[in-house]
Amino acid sequence: MDRTPPQLHTSVHDTLTDWPETASLFRAFKTACIGCYLARFCSLLDVADTYHIQPETLMEAVRKATQDSNLLIRSER
DSSP states (O other), X not given: OOOOOOOTTXXXXXXXXXXXXXXXXXXXXXXXXXTOTTXXXXXXXXXXXXXXXXXXXXXXXXXXXXXXXXXXXXXXX
């Protein structure tokens, strides 16, 4: 069964915990989210607002990262 990808309301902490492969996209968008003590409280929408990223652009990157992970999980079964 596929995991449900993060949504705009998902916290950065939960995103990184459940989908560690998304760390590279936080770096690519030049955020300071990785290791930030506010990661438990900031949602992906907060990240988009703070770093002036279109929410659709951020979520497309999240979907791609998580989709690639789901494909890998399926192929390992």
